[in-house]
Every structure is written in structure tokens, then in C-alpha cells.
Amino acid sequence: MKIIQPTLLLNEETCHRNIQNMVDKAKKHNCILRPHFKTHQSAEIGQWFRQQGVTKCAVSSLGMAIYFTNAGWKDITVAFPLNVLESDKVNELAKKITLNICIESLETAEILSHFIQHSVNIFIKVDAGYHRTGINTDDFQQIEAILQKINDNPLLNFKGFLQHAGHTYQAKGKLEVDQIHQSTSAKMIALKERFISEYPNLIISNGDTPTCSLSEHFEHIEEMRPGNFVFYDVMQAEIGSCSYEEIAVAMACPVVAKHPERNEIIIYGGAVHLSKERVTNKDGITIYGLVAEPHTSGWGKPIEGLYVKKLSQEHGTIHAPDAFIEKVKIGDILYILPIHSCLTANLIGQYSTLKGKEIGMYRFGF
Amino acid sequence: MKIIQPTLLLNEETCHRNIQNMVDKAKKHNCILRPHFKTHQSAEIGQWFRQQGVTKCAVSSLGMAIYFTNAGWKDITVAFPLNVLESDKVNELAKKITLNICIESLETAEILSHFIQHSVNIFIKVDAGYHRTGINTDDFQQIEAILQKINDNPLLNFKGFLQHAGHTYQAKGKLEVDQIHQSTSAKMIALKERFISEYPNLIISNGDTPTCSLSEHFEHIEEMRPGNFVFYDVMQAEIGSCSYEEIAVAMACPVVAKHPERNEIIIYGGAVHLSKERVTNKDGITIYGLVAEPHTSGWGKPIEGLYVKKLSQEHGTIHAPDAFIEKVKIGDILYILPIHSCLTANLIGQYSTLKGKEIGMYRFGF
Structure with missing residues (x-):
């Protein structure tokens, strides 16, 4: 291949190995691996995951969910606070696939409940320390109000709690990543304990490449949702998530x-x-x-x-x-x-x- | 129009007015306006310039030059150090239009001279203070070596000296922008004086939105090459180039x-x-x-x-x-x-x- 202009090269071998490593890690810890496809955004690379037995994925927009639905994915989480203006896309997707969406306010839950026409799974997005989005893990009042709204509509199925520990991106090395993971885990465990008897099927979904790459503690987590590991980059190497x-x-x-x-x-x-x-x-x-x-x-x-x-x-x-x-x-x-x-x-x-x-x-x- | 996802809105009226203002300014100062189209990158917006009598443009890549050639532009400057690996594009463009390219080393001039098959205009890219690219304006030895190489090949026509005072992006207000412009202008004037007797048709091409928006001193400049003014943005408003x-x-x-x-x-x-x-x-x-x-x-x-x-x-x-x-x-x-x-x-x-x-x-x- 003759390169004559900026060209994004992909080392397939390294990429396959990164996928294999994360598949193995999830298996070892008895977690569902739901890789975040916002990193590669490619149907063909998605296929490489499928060859390793992965059948679920996460995306960062409803448009991307449609793209991967068209590529044959049947269980997709839109790991982004629901954009209520895209109700048509939600209904289109919910009709075709197992669609999982994220809610973090009663306001959004009410709008969703109003427009939804097909069955959809709901993750309540919680904040275990990153402070970007999500309800505080100890704000039981708001969580219960949303659960009530979900329970009121038979098309809405509560799936569990989803969090993203993006603050691991500020960490250096396994020790610091583990410390953050320990702190977020304590909060997620408390949350789970609070709701598990009422919702015995609820799951905890956690995602971030540093934690999923470096930590070995996933006892309380049912689902891993890392994305960047498929390619890694300088930021991850500086954190220590990869070589x-x-x-x-x-x-x-x-x-x-x-x-x-x-x-x-x-x-x-x-x-x-x-x-x-x-x-x-x-x-x-x-x-x-x-x-x-x-x-x-x-x-x-x-x-x-x-x-x-x-x-x-x-x-x-x-x-x-x-x-x-x-x-x-x-x-x-x-x-x-x-x-x-x-x-x-x-x-x-x-x-x-x-x-x-x-x-x-x-x-x-x- | 119902907006449901991130949508880049364009206020046509404001954009037309920005174009009109710069066209008027260039006329007032008796400068050729060669707007840099890397900002909008759009054939249709290019058309708005054409309606105001603009017939020349600048772009930042050979690919973009091909796009605007296909949109009917016949005099294009690629205001970026020539990428010698794209020789096929250079020849394709040089055959069809008045192509102006930028050279800043003898090494590049030699490679160009070797592969060029059609007549092309050459700007020598000089550095009048920004220190990103270009030969120092007082490095007459290197400039003369490149001129010699250009003169040796009848397909290469020396067009003039091109500079970009990107350091105006660090300025605040008209006074600071004018100070930078004064300093770069002194260098460009000295350069012109050195070569004008030998090359009486050489032109000085200057581009950067802060200077072209704020300054009123363009006596020594034949061509203005601003780009961002078509839209402006927060950075330009903070500099003071626009409201x-x-x-x-x-x-x-x-x-x-x-x-x-x-x-x-x-x-x-x-x-x-x-x-x-x-x-x-x-x-x-x-x-x-x-x-x-x-x-x-x-x-x-x-x-x-x-x-x-x-x-x-x-x-x-x-x-x-x-x-x-x-x-x-x-x-x-x-x-x-x-x-x-x-x-x-x-x-x-x-x-x-x-x-x-x-x-x-x-x-x-x-």
C-alpha cells in the first residue's frame, strides 16, 4: 500500500488480540462483555467481536444504534442520557431489537413513558463519583420515583444500574485505578443491596477501559462495558491500561x-x-x-x-x-x-x- | 425545521454580510481577495463568494483543491507546504486550472521540478514571525537557491512570497494585532525590495483573519487570504476580529x-x-x-x-x-x-x- 496522505492504519493482529484479551477477562470474572462501539464505530470490526462470541454492544447515540442494528446487532445499549427528541428512533429500534436506554431523571422517564410504543429496557444511570451524568447512588428518593414511573408502564422494563467511572482517566497506574474502582464499587454494592430484593434480576453495568483493563475485582458487576481497549491509545498507555x-x-x-x-x-x-x-x-x-x-x-x-x-x-x-x-x-x-x-x-x-x-x-x- | 440532534446551523444573512465586508475591505485596499476555503469547505458557500465577484481561492489540501476545481474554480492556491507524495494530484490540477503551490525548501523544489508535467505557479512560503512553516524572510541564500531551481524549469513560474501571521491568534484587540502586522510587514517589505527588480511581477500574499479584519495597512500587500471570517467564532470574538x-x-x-x-x-x-x-x-x-x-x-x-x-x-x-x-x-x-x-x-x-x-x-x- 502506498500512503500519500494522512491515513489511519489499523493493525488487525493487535486489534484482534485486544478483543481476545477483554473477552477472556470478562469470562474469567463471569461478566457479560458489552463492548462500547463508539471507539471503532465500524460494522466490520463489530464482526470481529461477534467471531469471539460477543452478542451485545453499547453505542453512544441512537443513530449509531441504527447503524449497528442494520449490521445485525440485536441487543444494544445506548450508553448516553436518552435524547427525548429522537423518539422516532427509539420506537424504530425498540420494535426491531432488544434496546436498552439510560434514564437519569424523572422528567425524561415521563416523556419516554408518554411516547414509547414498544418494549424497551431501562438502565438508571447513576453517578458513583465521576460527576458527569447520573443520579447520586444514594439518592434513593429520585431512583424510586423513576422506578415507579417505569413500573407504571408495561413497555418499560427496569434492567439495572449503569455507571461510568470516567475519573479513572485521571489516574496513573493500577493502584490508582483500583482505588477509584474500590470507591465506586462500594457505592454500587450499597445500591444493589438496597434494591436487589425488590428487583432480583437487576444488573450492574460498569464501563471504562482503565478499570476493565487493570482491575481484577468484578464480583458485584454483571456487565462490563469498556470501549477504547479495542485500539487503546497514548492516553491509555500513559494511564497504564495498556503497553x-x-x-x-x-x-x-x-x-x-x-x-x-x-x-x-x-x-x-x-x-x-x-x-x-x-x-x-x-x-x-x-x-x-x-x-x-x-x-x-x-x-x-x-x-x-x-x-x-x-x-x-x-x-x-x-x-x-x-x-x-x-x-x-x-x-x-x-x-x-x-x-x-x-x-x-x-x-x-x-x-x-x-x-x-x-x-x-x-x-x-x- | 425540527432539530432533534446536534445540528450545525448557518445564518446565511450573517455569512453573506461577512463575505461582503471582506470583499469591500479588499477593494478599498486594492488587494486581490483570495479567501481561504478551508473554513467552510463548501461548493455552495464558495458560490456566494463568486456572486460577489471573487474568482480566486485558497485551500489547505490537494484533495480540497480537486473538490473546488470540480465546483468550477479555476485559480486555486494550496496554502500548505507541498506534499510531494501527491504528485498525481498536482499534475491533474495543473493541467486543468491555474494552480498555485507553496514551497519552502530546496528539497521540495527539486522533487517538484522532477515530477511536474504542466505549468504551475510557485509561492515561496516565508516565515515573518509565526514560526510554524516557511523560510526566514532574511534567508536570501535559501530563497535564491529555490528561485534558481524554479528558473531552471519552464513549467515552474515564480509567483511571489506567501506568509501567514498565525501569531495574531494570540493577540487581543486591534492594537496588538496591528503591532504584529507591523512587525511582519516590515519583513515582507524588506523581502519585496530585495527581489522586486529581478521579479517585477512578484506579489505578496498575506492571510489571517485577525489582520484582515482589523488592520487598515495593506499598502505592500497584493493579495489577502483570510478564511475564518466567513463564519467567525468565539476565538475571533475574543481576539476582537468580530463582534x-x-x-x-x-x-x-x-x-x-x-x-x-x-x-x-x-x-x-x-x-x-x-x-x-x-x-x-x-x-x-x-x-x-x-x-x-x-x-x-x-x-x-x-x-x-x-x-x-x-x-x-x-x-x-x-x-x-x-x-x-x-x-x-x-x-x-x-x-x-x-x-x-x-x-x-x-x-x-x-x-x-x-x-x-x-x-x-x-x-x-x-
């Missing part, structure tokens, strides 16, 4: 200019290819990507001393030591490991495998 | 959750809709967008005290005062003014006018 060798995507970018006087290389590859997601590295520098060693097929581990220091719309500015700049030529390809693979994949809209095969994905609004 | 009323795009986003206890509203509208571009506001807070007043048709100025404080993939977290949260309902639409309209438009890939008409745009890789 750099486990990152399954890289953006191949042509070198278009060199500025040795300020240790900079300019690549064709900017914010519209990589996204402006950033992390602070161990030296306190804000970086927008790392540069991986080129291999005969694909790429290897990050090259010491190189990083993406700035992104404009189409330009990427790479910091590189003298010795590297001296060797690099205009037209060479650099392999950029993305900070956040979900956003990078979403921007590019397709993958190229190392064998040059193109893999498509869901496009919002099209 | 908030001149921002021509807003993302309409449904409210999906409310958390009054922490003054937060959650919208369906995240990093995949708005981009993770951010600015620091006057209170030192990092913001990812502002919330505009809803009008009967469209939106008005920003609502005091509200801002986008955080973005996940699909979630936007709005900071809002108590009084606002009390009134807002699940399913209401909030109008988000984007920080950087170029990145937001690129993510969504289409516009909806206030009359509900859909306007398409170039899609990278498709």
Missing part, C-alpha cells in the same frame, strides 16, 4: 517541511486528522501525539524524544532531536500514535489495514 | 440532563461535534464554547454566565447559573457558539440554514 505495543491504530502522515533550527518537523496531519485531544507527559509537556518507529509492515514503539507539540487544522508540528531531523526526508511517512483513538477514528471515518484493506464506519448525520 | 453578532454558525444541541447541585447542564453535543478546541476566557477559565440566546429564528448574543466547561465524545457539560437551570427543560435546544468554526464545520460535514436547507461540504478521503 504501547497494544495500540492498534496509528496515523501515517507525510513529512512536508523541516525546521532543524527549532527542532521541528511539519507533517501533513493536523487537528482535522488527529483531534486536539492532548495529555501532559511525564516532563510536564503538553503533547498531541507520539511518533512510533517505522517497521517493515506497520509501526513499533514510540521513538524517544519525539512528540507532536502543536496542531493546526492540517499541520502537525513534531518536536524531534537533531539526529532524527538530519535523517528524515521530505515525503517520508511518520507514524503518529493518537492521544485519543476514539476522536481520531471519528475524524477520519475509515481505517486502512496493514494489508491495505479499507474498513468503513458509521458517519454521523449521513 | 459576537457576526458569528454565522452555531451548533444546536438538545439538553439531555440537568445537575443543578453543581450548576451543570448536559447537552447532546461533544468533542465529535464541536472539537476540543478551547480558549481561556477573561476570568481565566478554559471554555469549549459559549451558549447564545435563542431567537425566533436562529440565535443572538452569548448568555452571560454560561459556557461549555467540558467535552467528552458526545457529551457537552454547560456551566449555568441557578436561574437558567431552573427554566431549562429536558429536550430544549441550546445554541452553542463554537470556539473554532473551521474544526466544528469539518466535524459535522454539513450545514443547515435557518430555513432548514442542507448545504454539503468536502469530505476528506471520500
Whole structure:
């Protein structure tokens, strides 16, 4: 395959291994694996999960749920607070598949109960510490009000409590991730204990790649919902969720200019290819990507001393030591490991495998 | 038009006025206006420029140049360091239109000279202070080496010097923008004086929305190349390039959750809709967008005290005062003014006018 412009490369082998590892982990802990497909957004990559026996998935929008329904998925959770304006999509999906949706307010429950025409499963979205969305796990009053609303309508089936511990993204290493997991788990266990006698079939659904990758404590959890692990990225490697060798995507970018006087290389590859997601590295520098060693097929581990220091719309500015700049030529390809693979994949809209095969994905609004 | 999901609204009237204002400004200063189409990336919006007499444009990639060539544009500058790997596209375009490309190294000039099959105009990209790309304006030795290479090949025509003063994006107000412009202008004037006797037809091409919006000194400049002004955005309003009323795009986003206890509203509208571009506001807070007043048709100025404080993939977290949260309902639409309209438009890939008409745009890789 000849690369001539920013191209999102997918190492199929690494990706399959990441899937296999998470399937094994879920099995080991007796959890349902319901991978979040918002990372890859691809029917074909979804198929790779199916080959490993996965039959349930999560998505982040009703549009994406329709895409995966059309790709044959029959049990989908929209892991996002229900957007009541998309009632037609909810009914269309609920008619066709086992649709699980997330509710976190009585207001939403009332609107849903009003428009729903087919049976749908409801997760109550709870907040066990991340403080983005969800009802506080100890706000029994609000939870009971929603349960009442659900029980009043035979088309609404209470499925359980769903939480996302997104604050693990601020952690470093297994110990810190485990500490957060321990704190959220205590809250989820208390919640479960409070409602299990009344709802013996309720499940706890937990998702986030750091916890699912690093922790070994899932006794109280029926369902795991990680997403990013399918590709991983620099952010996950910095957290410690994966090694750099486990990152399954890289953006191949042509070198278009060199500025040795300020240790900079300019690549064709900017914010519209990589996204402006950033992390602070161990030296306190804000970086927008790392540069991986080129291999005969694909790429290897990050090259010491190189990083993406700035992104404009189409330009990427790479910091590189003298010795590297001296060797690099205009037209060479650099392999950029993305900070956040979900956003990078979403921007590019397709993958190229190392064998040059193109893999498509869901496009919002099209 | 019923909005049910994140929708990029375009106020046609404001957009037409922004175009008209820049056309008038270029005329007043006797400059060619070569608007940068990387902001809107739309054949239809390009047509609005044509209606105002604009016949030249700039783009940021060869793919985008092909898109606008297909839309009838016959004089296009690719305002990005030439990507030598896309030689086929260069030849395809050079055969069909007046193609202007940017060179900033002898290495690139040599490769270009080797593969070029049709006549092409060359701008030497110079650096007058931004330090992203370009040869230092006083590096006459390198400039002369490139000119020699251009002169050696009859298919290569030296057109002039091109610079982008992207450091005006760090300025606040007309005075600071003018100071930067004065400093870059001094360098461009010295460069012109050095080469004008040998190349009497050379032109100076300058682009950046703050300078073109605010400055009144373009005596030494033959061509203006601003892009963002077509829509403007929060970043430009913060610099002072425009008023908030001149921002021509807003993302309409449904409210999906409310958390009054922490003054937060959650919208369906995240990093995949708005981009993770951010600015620091006057209170030192990092913001990812502002919330505009809803009008009967469209939106008005920003609502005091509200801002986008955080973005996940699909979630936007709005900071809002108590009084606002009390009134807002699940399913209401909030109008988000984007920080950087170029990145937001690129993510969504289409516009909806206030009359509900859909306007398409170039899609990278498709």
C-alpha cells in the first residue's frame, strides 16, 4: 500500500488480540462483555467481536444504534442520557431489537413513558463519583420515583444500574485505578443491596477501559462495558491500561517541511486528522501525539524524544532531536500514535489495514 | 425545521454580510481577495463568494483543491507546504486550472521540478514571525537557491512570497494585532525590495483573519487570504476580529440532563461535534464554547454566565447559573457558539440554514 496522505492504519493482529484479551477477562470474572462501539464505530470490526462470541454492544447515540442494528446487532445499549427528541428512533429500534436506554431523571422517564410504543429496557444511570451524568447512588428518593414511573408502564422494563467511572482517566497506574474502582464499587454494592430484593434480576453495568483493563475485582458487576481497549491509545498507555505495543491504530502522515533550527518537523496531519485531544507527559509537556518507529509492515514503539507539540487544522508540528531531523526526508511517512483513538477514528471515518484493506464506519448525520 | 440532534446551523444573512465586508475591505485596499476555503469547505458557500465577484481561492489540501476545481474554480492556491507524495494530484490540477503551490525548501523544489508535467505557479512560503512553516524572510541564500531551481524549469513560474501571521491568534484587540502586522510587514517589505527588480511581477500574499479584519495597512500587500471570517467564532470574538453578532454558525444541541447541585447542564453535543478546541476566557477559565440566546429564528448574543466547561465524545457539560437551570427543560435546544468554526464545520460535514436547507461540504478521503 502506498500512503500519500494522512491515513489511519489499523493493525488487525493487535486489534484482534485486544478483543481476545477483554473477552477472556470478562469470562474469567463471569461478566457479560458489552463492548462500547463508539471507539471503532465500524460494522466490520463489530464482526470481529461477534467471531469471539460477543452478542451485545453499547453505542453512544441512537443513530449509531441504527447503524449497528442494520449490521445485525440485536441487543444494544445506548450508553448516553436518552435524547427525548429522537423518539422516532427509539420506537424504530425498540420494535426491531432488544434496546436498552439510560434514564437519569424523572422528567425524561415521563416523556419516554408518554411516547414509547414498544418494549424497551431501562438502565438508571447513576453517578458513583465521576460527576458527569447520573443520579447520586444514594439518592434513593429520585431512583424510586423513576422506578415507579417505569413500573407504571408495561413497555418499560427496569434492567439495572449503569455507571461510568470516567475519573479513572485521571489516574496513573493500577493502584490508582483500583482505588477509584474500590470507591465506586462500594457505592454500587450499597445500591444493589438496597434494591436487589425488590428487583432480583437487576444488573450492574460498569464501563471504562482503565478499570476493565487493570482491575481484577468484578464480583458485584454483571456487565462490563469498556470501549477504547479495542485500539487503546497514548492516553491509555500513559494511564497504564495498556503497553504501547497494544495500540492498534496509528496515523501515517507525510513529512512536508523541516525546521532543524527549532527542532521541528511539519507533517501533513493536523487537528482535522488527529483531534486536539492532548495529555501532559511525564516532563510536564503538553503533547498531541507520539511518533512510533517505522517497521517493515506497520509501526513499533514510540521513538524517544519525539512528540507532536502543536496542531493546526492540517499541520502537525513534531518536536524531534537533531539526529532524527538530519535523517528524515521530505515525503517520508511518520507514524503518529493518537492521544485519543476514539476522536481520531471519528475524524477520519475509515481505517486502512496493514494489508491495505479499507474498513468503513458509521458517519454521523449521513 | 425540527432539530432533534446536534445540528450545525448557518445564518446565511450573517455569512453573506461577512463575505461582503471582506470583499469591500479588499477593494478599498486594492488587494486581490483570495479567501481561504478551508473554513467552510463548501461548493455552495464558495458560490456566494463568486456572486460577489471573487474568482480566486485558497485551500489547505490537494484533495480540497480537486473538490473546488470540480465546483468550477479555476485559480486555486494550496496554502500548505507541498506534499510531494501527491504528485498525481498536482499534475491533474495543473493541467486543468491555474494552480498555485507553496514551497519552502530546496528539497521540495527539486522533487517538484522532477515530477511536474504542466505549468504551475510557485509561492515561496516565508516565515515573518509565526514560526510554524516557511523560510526566514532574511534567508536570501535559501530563497535564491529555490528561485534558481524554479528558473531552471519552464513549467515552474515564480509567483511571489506567501506568509501567514498565525501569531495574531494570540493577540487581543486591534492594537496588538496591528503591532504584529507591523512587525511582519516590515519583513515582507524588506523581502519585496530585495527581489522586486529581478521579479517585477512578484506579489505578496498575506492571510489571517485577525489582520484582515482589523488592520487598515495593506499598502505592500497584493493579495489577502483570510478564511475564518466567513463564519467567525468565539476565538475571533475574543481576539476582537468580530463582534459576537457576526458569528454565522452555531451548533444546536438538545439538553439531555440537568445537575443543578453543581450548576451543570448536559447537552447532546461533544468533542465529535464541536472539537476540543478551547480558549481561556477573561476570568481565566478554559471554555469549549459559549451558549447564545435563542431567537425566533436562529440565535443572538452569548448568555452571560454560561459556557461549555467540558467535552467528552458526545457529551457537552454547560456551566449555568441557578436561574437558567431552573427554566431549562429536558429536550430544549441550546445554541452553542463554537470556539473554532473551521474544526466544528469539518466535524459535522454539513450545514443547515435557518430555513432548514442542507448545504454539503468536502469530505476528506471520500
